[in-house]
Amino acid sequence: MSERIGAGRTVSGGARAVEGRFLALLDVEDLKRAIDEKPEHLIVFIAHPNVTMIAPIYGRLAGIVCASGDEAAHVAIVARELSLPCAVQVSLERELGDLEGHRVRLEPGGELLLLD
Amino acid sequence: MSDSEELLRRFGEAVKLFLTRAGKAQHSSGMFDLRRRTLMGVYAYFDHLDWALDQLDARATAEQIGAAGRGLCGQPFSAQIHGIPWGMLLARENELGLGRDGGDPELVERVLDWWSRAARAYRGQDSDALLPCEDGDRQPAAPAELVWRTLEEHGRPAAEFAQAARTTAALQLYSYVLRGEQRGTTYYHGPYAGADGRTLVVEEFTRMRHNELPWAADPPVIPFDSVCSVLELDGVDARFDLFQGMTTQPVDYRSRLLRTTLLTCDGGEPRELTDQERDGLLEALAGEQERIFREQLSWDADFRISYAIYHYLDFLAPFFAAAGCGEEVMAQARERFAETSARRVREVAAMDPAPPVWARLFGRGGSELFTPLARVGGGRV
Numbered sequence: 001m002s003e004r005i006g007a008g009r010t011v012s013g014g015a016r017a018v019e020g021r022f023l024a025l026l027d028v029e030d031l032k033r034a035i036d037e038k039p040e041h042l043i044v045f046i047a048h049p050n051v052t053m054i055a056p057i058y059g060r061l062a063g064i065v066c067a068s069g070d071e072a073a074h075v076a077i078v079a080r081e082l083s084l085p086c087a088v089q090v091s092l093e094r095e096l097g098d099l100e101g102h103r104v105r106l107e108p109g110g111e112l113l114l115l116d
Numbered sequence: 117m118s119d120s121e122e123l124l125r126r127f128g129e130a131v132k133l134f135l136t137r138a139g140k141a142q143h144s145s146g147m148f149d150l151r152r153r154t155l156m157g158v159y160a161y162f163d164h165l166d167w168a169l170d171q172l173d174a175r176a177t178a179e180q181i182g183a184a185g186r187g188l189c190g191q192p193f194s195a196q197i198h199g200i201p202w203g204m205l206l207a208r209e210n211e212l213g214l215g216r217d218g219g220d221p222e223l224v225e226r227v228l229d230w231w232s233r234a235a236r237a238y239r240g241q242d243s244d245a246l247l248p249c250e251d252g253d254r255q256p257a258a259p260a261e262l263v264w265r266t267l268e269e270h271g272r273p274a275a276e277f278a279q280a281a282r283t284t285a286a287l288q289l290y291s292y293v294l295r296g297e298q299r300g301t302t303y304y305h306g307p308y309a310g311a312d313g314r315t316l317v318v319e320e321f322t323r324m325r326h327n328e329l330p331w332a333a334d335p336p337v338i339p340f341d342s343v344c345s346v347l348e349l350d351g352v353d354a355r356f357d358l359f360q361g362m363t364t365q366p367v368d369y370r371s372r373l374l375r376t377t378l379l380t381c382d383g384g385e386p387r388e389l390t391d392q393e394r395d396g397l398l399e400a401l402a403g404e405q406e407r408i409f410r411e412q413l414s415w416d417a418d419f420r421i422s423y424a425i426y427h428y429l430d431f432l433a434p435f436f437a438a439a440g441c442g443e444e445v446m447a448q449a450r451e452r453f454a455e456t457s458a459r460r461v462r463e464v465a466a467m468d469p470a471p472p473v474w475a476r477l478f479g480r481g482g483s484e485l486f487t488p489l490a491r492v493g494g495g496r497v
Contacts, residue, residue, distance in 0.1 A: 010367070011367050011368075012367070012368055013368065014367070014368055015368070015371065026146070027146040028146045028147060028413065031146075032413075047144075048143060048144045048145060048146075049143070050145050050146075050147070050297050051288075051289060051292035051293070051297065052145065052147045052148075052292060052293055052296075052297050052409070052412075053145075053146065053147070055289045055292065055293050055405060055409065056405075056406065056409055058289060068143075070137070071363050071367045072137060072357065072361050072363050074292055074297065074299065077288060077299075077361070078285065078288045078289055078292065080367075080368060080369070080370055081281065081284055081285035081288045081370075082285045082289075083281070083285075083370060
């Protein structure tokens with residue numbers, strides 16, 4: 001059973017669906033926590049398409065979901081280089097706090113599903 | 117319309133397109149003060165381009181310097197060339213937005229004239245186009261024959277050379293961290309015609325060892341200053357923007373990649389990186405990226421703005437090199453840019469909610485982006 005929790009535009013890795021744990025990286029404190037706690041296999045949500053917000057943990061990412069940006073955004077360029085699924089202009093239909101740590105799936109078409 | 121007014125209009129159209137397509141109006145960062153830092157960088161040009169052009173003009177023509185950037189691993193590249201009027205004109209708009217006079221109109225005319233001559237020479241074509249948007253979003257930067265020959269000589273099937281993509285991905289990550297969320301000295305050029313209708317594009321990474329960024333390791337630990345990847349793409353439409361970013365249709369061009377290269381031009385002619393060199397590069401990039409990121413976390417609020425002067429200094433350095441300027445010119449440039457930072461950073465930091473230039477640029481919809489020279493002070497800005 002899955003629930004649609006948002007959708008956006010795929011700018012990288014659109015051929016496959018990926019699953020991971022949802023993690024919002026909204027500021028530097030979120031990023032520092034992710035660096036220290038070392039969660040794995042993440043689908044991260046970022047507000048702005050900045051590479052510096054994902055660079056320190058890119059090896060632990062399964063996918064990237066960004067609230068803004070387009071195919072020319074810095075994060076989209078890097079996602080393509082990394083062959084990492086990435087959707088931009090994603091509007092979420094649930095509060096971020098409800099999603100933290102839950103398993104989600106990023107579909108090839110840019111749809112985001114809650115799995116548990 | 118005078119030549120300068122026409123150049124101002126043409127450059128304004130290109131900037132408008134760039135800002136719109138790249139969604140820059142929404143761009144923000146938790147790490148860096150992006151809008152204020154860009155303003156600090158452009159003020160360094162606004163304050164010192166007159167002096168910088170004096171140095172260049174004393175030694176070489178704009179055409180010679182523009183043409184010097186052509187080729188593989190070339191510098192100055194077109195993003196740096198377009199950065200000249202970008203710096204001058206953004207700062208001018210900010211000054212006008214603050215109710216000031218916007219500087220010397222003769223300097224604006226000088227900058228636009230210099231830029232147009234360098235940009236035309238860099239493109240290396242007979243056409244009048246100066247900007248990608250004036251030529252079907254194309255950004256040639258090397259003879260097509262050179263790109264084709266380099267691919268033929270060094271190209272390897274992408275399916276058997278996954279390390280190339282891994283390396284360019286690591287270079288992109290490192291570059292964005294090193295440059296504080298700017299593409300900076302990473303750029304693309306093309307498209308060049310390949311065999312059987314295929315498209316060739318080139319991805320370049322430059323100034324990784326030798327640059328003006330004080331947070332980069334000294335002595336340098338990245339083993340190469342330049343890395344260059346020629347990509348052979350099948351069924352891909354590649355388009356280039358003002359600052360040599362690339363977008364493609366389909367978006368995910370990597371799935372259409374047939375052959376690729378991993379070269380360096382350090383030492384002159386392009387040559388392949390050995391496996392050992394590539395592994396060493398990856399190791400150095402990972403270590404430096406983490407070190408720089410941790411250092412950036414400790415930057416105070418002023419430095420999250422003023423770090424831009426080092427980027428703009430670094431963008432200017434290849435022009436001085438191409439003109440044959442000595443180290444004494446770079447030393448003067450460092451002093452001058454530091455002076456701008458010290459004098460302006462508090463004012464820029466205090467511009468709230470944001471420097472007026474951004475409200476002007478993002479709010480100008482259908483009208484001209486940059487204020488015409490004739491509109492300010494009866495011809496005097």
